[in-house]
Amino acid sequence: MEQFETVTTSAEQTRKLGRLLGELLAPPALLFLTGDLGAGKTCFVQGLARGLQVPEDEPVTSPTFTLMNQYRGRAPLYHFDLYRLGGLDDLLDLGFEEYLYGDGVTVVEWAERATGLEDDALCLHFSQIDDASRRVSFRCRDGLCGSLLSQLADQWRERGLE
Numbered sequence: 542m543e544q545f546e547t548v549t550t551s552a553e554q555t556r557k558l559g560r561l562l563g564e565l566l567a568p569p570a571l572l573f574l575t576g577d578l579g580a581g582k583t584c585f586v587q588g589l590a591r592g593l594q595v596p597e598d599e600p601v602t603s604p605t606f607t608l609m610n611q612y613r614g615r616a617p618l619y620h621f622d623l624y625r626l627g628g629l630d631d632l633l634d635l636g637f638e639e640y641l642y643g644d645g646v647t648v649v650e651w652a653e654r655a656t657g658l659e660d661d662a663l664c665l666h667f668s669q670i671d672d673a674s675r676r677v678s679f680r681c682r683d684g685l686c687g688s689l690l691s692q693l694a695d696q697w698r699e700r701g702l703e
């Protein structure tokens with residue numbers, strides 16, 4: 542298992558972490574995000590979208606009620622939020638499986654609602670430390686992410702954000 546963990550001390554810093562990952566990602570990619578309400582998942586995806594060159598003036602918001610938003614960057618970005626998922630049938634209706642192994646970047650908030658797929662994804666867990674601080678943990682199985690997590694760790698340190 543490859544892992545990287547850091548603490549962000551503002552929403553802006555979480556966006557920067559997302560942007561850095563977005564810059565480093567080589568699509569296709571599948572990202573599973575877990576963590577409580579308000580832990581910073583959507584905030585991270587906002588940065589991720591910028592790192593994937595989704596135009597700055599395009600708002601990136603939570604697809605809580607629509608279940609999925611789609612953005613056009615240097616690769617297609619599919620942003621799922623499964624918080625309000627009724628059941629696995631809803632996932633089939635959405636054609637979820639096609640996005641899992643497609644050619645773009647698929648990022649899934651509340652990914653624990655669709656269990657059993659963790660081995661194929663880069664998994665991120667967000668937890669609240671206090672009002673302004675969040676712990677963000679990345680893990681993927683050996684070989685899945687190549688050198689992505691070590692690059693992320695190195696560049697995050699180089700930018701002095703850790």
Ligand SMILES: Nc1ncnc2c1ncn2[C@@H]1O[C@H](COP(=O)(O)OP(=O)(O)OP(=O)(O)O)[C@@H](O)[C@H]1O
Nearest residue numbers: 549550551552555578579580581582583584673675
């Ligand atoms: N270090 C931090 N990182 C991210 N968000 C932070 C941080 N500090 C404070 N916040 C605040 O916490 C909230 C995070 O909200 P966000 O919508 O990103 O959470 P979420 O995990 O997507 O929640 P939900 O499960 O409801 O979708 C925002 O209001 C943000 O301003």
Ligand SMILES: [Mg+2]
Nearest residue numbers: 582583603650
């Ligand atoms: Mg959210």
